[in-house]
Amino acid sequence: MTDVGSESLADAGVAGAREQMTNVGNGPLADAGVLPVITIDRADHAGPLAGALLQGGIAHAEVALRTPAAAEAIERMRGEAAQMTVGAGTVLSVEQADRAVSSGAHFLVSPALDAAIVDWCEARSVPLIPGVATPTEVNAASQRGLRTLKLFPAEQLGGVALLQALRAPFPQVQFVPTGGISARNLPDYARQPNVVACGGSWIAGREAIAARRFADIVVAAREARAIVRQVRRERSEAR
Numbered sequence: 001m002t003d004v005g006s007e008s009l010a011d012a013g014v015a016g017a018r019e020q021m022t023n024v025g026n027g028p029l030a031d032a033g034v035l036p037v038i039t040i041d042r043a044d045h046a047g048p049l050a051g052a053l054l055q056g057g058i059a060h061a062e063v064a065l066r067t068p069a070a071a072e073a074i075e076r077m078r079g080e081a082a083q084m085t086v087g088a089g090t091v092l093s094v095e096q097a098d099r100a101v102s103s104g105a106h107f108l109v110s111p112a113l114d115a116a117i118v119d120w121c122e123a124r125s126v127p128l129i130p131g132v133a134t135p136t137e138v139n140a141a142s143q144r145g146l147r148t149l150k151l152f153p154a155e156q157l158g159g160v161a162l163l164q165a166l167r168a169p170f171p172q173v174q175f176v177p178t179g180g181i182s183a184r185n186l187p188d189y190a191r192q193p194n195v196v197a198c199g200g201s202w203i204a205g206r207e208a209i210a211a212r213r214f215a216d217i218v219v220a221a222r223e224a225r226a227i228v229r230q231v232r233r234e235r236s237e238a239r
C-alpha cells in the first residue's frame, strides 16, 4: 500500500515502498490541491467528464461507488482518458475494493477507516485514502503507515478549526478534507499547511454530469485550480 498523496500516485497500482507512504510533498493530488468526487449515473458520461476535468487542469478524480454505473465509469475513464488517475470512492468493503481495482481504479478512498480494507490494500500495494473523523482514528491510520487521510465530513466535524487543532499532535499527517467544501470556503481549507488537497462534489456535481454540462465543469475545475494556486502563492510570499 502506498500513500496516495505521494508521487507514487503517478504510477499508482505499482507496488510502492513503505517509506513512500510518508512522502506527501509531490504527485498530481498535491499538485492540483483538489480531488473531484464524482457521482455518475451513466457510464458513457465518463469519457466527456474526464475530458472536461483535464481541460480544467485536473488529471484525477474519485468515482464514488454509489451508483450502478460507477465501476464501468472507472473503466471508461481509464480507457478514454489515459492521462487520468482514477480513484474509486465510498469503498466500504473488501469486496468493493476488489471490484474497483479490477475495474481499473488506481487508488481507493473510503469515508471510514476499516482494518480489513487497510489489510487488503497493504497486501496488494493499492494506494488508500481512508476516512477519519477523530484523533483516535487519525492515530490508528497513522500507526498503519497511512499519512494521507480523508477528513470526513470535514465541514460538519469542525472544518478548518479541527484541521488546525489536529496539526500539533499529528504533524506527519496530510488531510484531504471532504464534505461541505465549495469554491466559497476552498481558500480557507487550502490555506492550511496540513491540507494536501480538498475533496468534494462541487467541481463536477451529479446533476451537472447528468445534464452533460461539461463546459460548466471545465469552468469549475479551472476556478478551483486558480484558487489553490493563488492561496499557495500567498502562502509562499508570506514565508
Ligand code: 3PG
Binding pocket: 037, 064, 089, 090, 178, 179, 180, 181, 199, 200, 201, 202
Ligand atoms: C464524499 O463522498 O466524499 C462526499 O459526499 C462529498 O461531499 P460534498 O458533496 O459535500 O462535496
